[in-house]
Amino acid sequence: MQYLVSVIFDQPGLATPEEDAAIDVFNARLVAEGHWVFAGGLGAPDTATVIDNRGGEPMFTDGPYVESKEFLAGFWIIEAADLDVALKLAAEGSKACNRKTEVRPFL
Amino acid sequence: MSTVDVREAVTRAHHQEWARVVAALARRFGDLDIAEEATAEAFATAVEHWPAGGVPPNPGGWLTTTATRKAIDRIRRESKRDDKHKEARMAYHDDPPEPVGAVDDDRLRLVFTCCHPALAMEARVALTLRMVAGLTMPEIARAFLVAESAMGQRITRAKAKIKAARIPYRVPSEQDLPARVSGVLAVLFLVFNEGYLATGPDTDPVRHDLTAEAIRLTRLIRALLPQDGEAAGLLALMLLTEARRTARVSVSGELVSLAEQDRGAWDTALIAEGHRLVRERLAAGAAPGRYQILAAINAVHTSARDVRDTDWSQVVALYDQLVRLDPSPIVALNRAIAVAEIDGPEVALAAVDRLDDSLSAYHAYQATRADLLCRSGRSQESRAAYDKAIELAGNTAETAYLTRRRDQLG
Numbered sequence: 001m002q003y004l005v006s007v008i009f010d011q012p013g014l015a016t017p018e019e020d021a022a023i024d025v026f027n028a029r030l031v032a033e034g035h036w037v038f039a040g041g042l043g044a045p046d047t048a049t050v051i052d053n054r055g056g057e058p059m060f061t062d063g064p065y066v067e068s069k070e071f072l073a074g075f076w077i078i079e080a081a082d083l084d085v086a087l088k089l090a091a092e093g094s095k096a097c098n099r100k101t102e103v104r105p106f107l
Numbered sequence: 108m109s110t111v112d113v114r115e116a117v118t119r120a121h122h123q124e125w126a127r128v129v130a131a132l133a134r135r136f137g138d139l140d141i142a143e144e145a146t147a148e149a150f151a152t153a154v155e156h157w158p159a160g161g162v163p164p165n166p167g168g169w170l171t172t173t174a175t176r177k178a179i180d181r182i183r184r185e186s187k188r189d190d191k192h193k194e195a196r197m198a199y200h201d202d203p204p205e206p207v208g209a210v211d212d213d214r215l216r217l218v219f220t221c222c223h224p225a226l227a228m229e230a231r232v233a234l235t236l237r238m239v240a241g242l243t244m245p246e247i248a249r250a251f252l253v254a255e256s257a258m259g260q261r262i263t264r265a266k267a268k269i270k271a272a273r274i275p276y277r278v279p280s281e282q283d284l285p286a287r288v289s290g291v292l293a294v295l296f297l298v299f300n301e302g303y304l305a306t307g308p309d310t311d312p313v314r315h316d317l318t319a320e321a322i323r324l325t326r327l328i329r330a331l332l333p334q335d336g337e338a339a340g341l342l343a344l345m346l347l348t349e350a351r352r353t354a355r356v357s358v359s360g361e362l363v364s365l366a367e368q369d370r371g372a373w374d375t376a377l378i379a380e381g382h383r384l385v386r387e388r389l390a391a392g393a394a395p396g397r398y399q400i401l402a403a404i405n406a407v408h409t410s411a412r413d414v415r416d417t418d419w420s421q422v423v424a425l426y427d428q429l430v431r432l433d434p435s436p437i438v439a440l441n442r443a444i445a446v447a448e449i450d451g452p453e454v455a456l457a458a459v460d461r462l463d464d465s466l467s468a469y470h471a472y473q474a475t476r477a478d479l480l481c482r483s484g485r486s487q488e489s490r491a492a493y494d495k496a497i498e499l500a501g502n503t504a505e506t507a508y509l510t511r512r513r514d515q516l517g
Contacts, residue, residue, distance in 0.1 A: 083272045084275050
């Protein structure tokens with residue numbers, strides 16, 4: 001079972017060196033224990049472009065699809081047996097990157 | 108066998124076997140929805156067949172077998188319709204057996220799943236009442252003054268989340284157990300409190316159906332986790348509170364304060380059982396949690412034949428202990444009520460007034476202030492506080508009580 005662990009944040013700026021170091025330690029553990037699938041940090045919301053190609057002619061719009069104070073700052077995709085395992089890992093991830101996380105199951 | 112006997116047998120089986128059957132099926136089929144529906148169908152079949160065929164010698168076994176058959180029928184029907192669905196379910200089925208937790212009982216797995224922290228509190232309460240207590244959707248909807256359709260959606264959504272996010276059907280590991288048990292107890296305490304002082308103006312002021320259900324479930328948790336001090340504490344607290352239920356509302360539908368209650372009307376059997384549990388916890392010698400301390404406070408109250416015999420210094424000492432565990436303003440408010448009995452209303456009032464920032468919109472805070480102001484001879488201010496309390500209280504019996512107190516002010 002795979003889960004998306006989203007990292008939610010509401011401030012400008014990137015992770016501090018301390019946060020980066022803690023994330024590296026956490027990532028190494030995910031790999032060692034077989035939970036690692038993929039992870040990455042994202043550029044700021046104002047670097048986003050929205051595309052709508054449902055009408056035949058692709059439309060490009062500057063900015064995120066939803067304006068809000070909190071935004072997706074990065075994510076992990078993890079392999080976990082069930083939600084209890086995923087919640088534990090997401091809690092450790094939250095501590096490591098010093099931001100809120102959200103867990104959602106893949107279908 | 109008479110119709111009445113059969114009806115009683117069904118009711119008894121419902122009380123004793125509902126959770127067991129749901130839990131066994133949930134484990135076997137890995138799906139709460141199927142477990143719930145098949146169990147309900149099995150009980151409907153019992154209502155249909157027992158009057159003519161007689162109550163089977165082992166009702167629980169009969170119900171489990173019948174429910175299992177119903178579940179298999181449904182899965183067959185669905186798998187014909189949707190092969191992919193069947194595959195998914197089979198995959199869940201073939202999972203290696205889960206490691207056995209600290210305690211192994213299907214019903215316990217069911218309780219922990221229904222009270223999982225990833226579910227909203229209101230969903231936990233609704234699911235627990237449906238899956239573990241076996242209340243019907245209309246009963247639960249009525250209990251919480253929610254439209255039946257809304258309650259149905261709440262439960263459906265919770266079941267869908269359990270399935271999609273794969274909330275495990277498992278007793279938590281030893282390490283997680285204390286936190287998870289306290290989550291379960293919080294759900295049961297909420298059900299009990301709603302029954303003991305219904306929040307809405309449109310229900311009976313005291314809902315015996317809910318308090319009885321909460322006690323029944325807490326007894327179950329206590330039986331399943333006999334070593335857990337807080338489970339014993341919560342059960343004792345509920346019993347000692349429930350014991351005073353009939354004395355708590357007057358014939359005219361008014362709430363009767365602890366001091367004014369007819370203590371002869373208290374249920375001595377419940378009190379004896381509650382006291383036994385409190386003594387058992389004291390003898391265990393382990394540091395008590397909040398439910399055990401609250402139970403001990405209630406044990407002091409129920410030990411006094413007359414309110415004047417109450418050992419208030421013991422009550423205050425227990426509240427001091429509770430404040431250390433839970434420094435919330437509500438605990439401080441209740442402590443102040445006991446302090447008033449020892450040090451007088453003025454001292455208590457000073458402590459209560461310090462809580463104004465956090466509790467001014469809480470009916471019990473205004474009612475306590477009103478009483479202390481009245482006892483300090485400040486009737487003008489007391490009246491204003493009673494007005495606020497009446498405005499904030501939702502419970503009809505409490506409103507009636509507060510109104511009388513206000514109108515008696517000189």
